[in-house]
Amino acid sequence: MKDVKAATAKLTIEGRSIDLPILRPTLGPDVIDIRSLYKEAGVFTLDPGFGSTASCESAITFVDGDAGQLLHRGYPIEELAEKSTFLEVAHALLYGDLPDRAQLIEFEDRVTRHTMIHEQMHNFFCGFRRDAHPMATLVGVVGAMSAFYHDSTDITDPWQREVASIRMIAKLPTIAAMAYKYSIGQPMIYPKNDLPYASNFLNMCFAVPAEEYRIDPIFAKAMDRIFILHADHEQNASSSTVRLASSSGANPFGCIAAGIACLWGPAHGGANQACLETLREIGTKDRIPEFIKRAKDKNDPFRLMGFGHRVYKSHDPRATVMKESAHEIFELLGTKSNPILEVATELERIALEDDYFIERNLYPNVDFYSGIILDAMGFPTSMFTPIFAIARTVGWVSQWREMISDPHQKIARPRQLYTGAAARDYVDMGNRKS
Ligand code: CMC
Secondary structure: OEEEEEEEEEEEEOOEEEEEEEEEOOOOOOEEOOOOHHHHHOOOOOOHHHOOOOOOOOOOEEEEOOOOEEEEOOEEHHHHHHHOOHHHHHHHHHHOOOOOHHHHHHHHHHHHOOOOOOOOHHHHHOOOOOOOOHHHHHHHHHHHHHHHOHHHOOOOOHHHHHHHHHHHHHHHHHHHHHHHHHHHOOOOOOOOOOOOHHHHHHHHHHOEOOEOOOOOHHHHHHHHHHHHHOOOOOOOHHHHHHHHHHOOOOOHHHHHHHHHHHHOOOOOOOHHHHHHHHHHHHOOHHHHHHHHHHHHOOOOOOOOOOEOOOOOOOOOHHHHHHHHHHHHHHHHOOOOOOHHHHHHHHHHHHHHOOHHHHHOOOOEOHHHHHHHHHHHHOOOHHHHHHHHHHHHHHHHHHHHHHHHHOOOOOOOOOOOOOOOOOOOOOOOHHHOOO
16 A cells, blocks of 8 residues: 555544545545544444455555556556466466466476366265256365365475365366366366466367367467456455454365355356356347347346446456457357357446446446357366356465455444334243244
8 A cells, every 4th residue: 555544534423533444446436434433432333244444455456447457566457368378377477477488387286186076086976966056066175175175284384385275276177177077977078287277178168088289279278268357357346255254263175165155146256157158148239229128127037147247347357358258269260150159248238228227337347258158168167157166266375375464454343224123021921922
């Protein structure tokens, strides 16, 4: 923070004035520090959904929702998506800067050596029903890592924190691919450590022991870019869940499992699956108006998935890159006219000209185009959110590490505006009204 306490906000409650420091961030709006408010004034603040509340201090990611800007450690997402690899971005998020060549080799080597999972965990998968959603399996298996990797659960030990971080980043693709293979009844494929991160994941998902699988370089690049675009997004619901869970000192694997559970919700990471399913349901361009009408109808719970964002009130820069990627892929594959891409492009055009969407600043978000790319690669919709989870693990782990090292870190314990019954006397069973 620059110029801490550069200014003061004055709050007057029933004639009594309280001075609250205003903290100045590197970027973004000033922040009124209300930590002493209850002690000094005896009042709470109310902000369900945290629309006006900074829950922590962070130096990892910055989002300017009005300008449509996303920076990781200061680097614009557009440049990272164009020039970087996912593991370079992961290094920046975890350690504060892009790696030099030697650092990258060393980091890639460390991640690669942790891609296999404990052999006994294979049995663990068999306990799940075959038709379980891969996200359900992911929550369970990642949570269970704390039962397999006892030597990296002591969060007070920096070395154990580092090992746990690398383990999660390295093993998430393996676990997600195993969850997929289990759901379709195919043999699980072990990681191949001579392959880059994204290619390794594709191989674990699509290779079978019976025949050779050729990794398409176009898909490998697109996969890596999808990972980059989902890597972190400051204090979103799942990252806040991870921070909240770990504020009690809980083990890192359990905390990341909590983040995965939160991500699965349709308002968050689950939107990519829901979005493609909606595009398929729309099917043809002539049916778009019917769905736009439903999205605007307050008596219909239907929402246009892949549209809108709590923070972005202009273009989501990730969606812009994702859209370009989708068009690039279909062009490179020689299938310029993909029916789902056509419906998506037309839906975006119609929505962006519609007063309802204009007035509410509803633009396509990162999930609008990602599903189209993943579908083209051959992933079923149930794998879309697990893929988001693989990428976001880097963000969760970075946020978790930052929180643990923060000297001001405390157990998260929000208060409430209580609206229940006031204190009253216990009523004996015989005297209760039925
Ligand atoms: N379709 C139709 N109407 C919408 C939509 C939508 N997708 N999103 C918001 N609105 C309307 C909403 O009904 C409300 O209208 P009104 O003011 O008349 O009551 C207004 O826009 C504001 O919506 P909100 O729900 O108060 O906004 P929020 O900031 O709480 O919600 C959101 C943000 C992302 C949950 C929401 O836009 C949404 O549900 N979008 C669809 C799900 C989705 O695509 N989620 C992925 C988000 S990006 C990836 C990620 O972070 O996981």
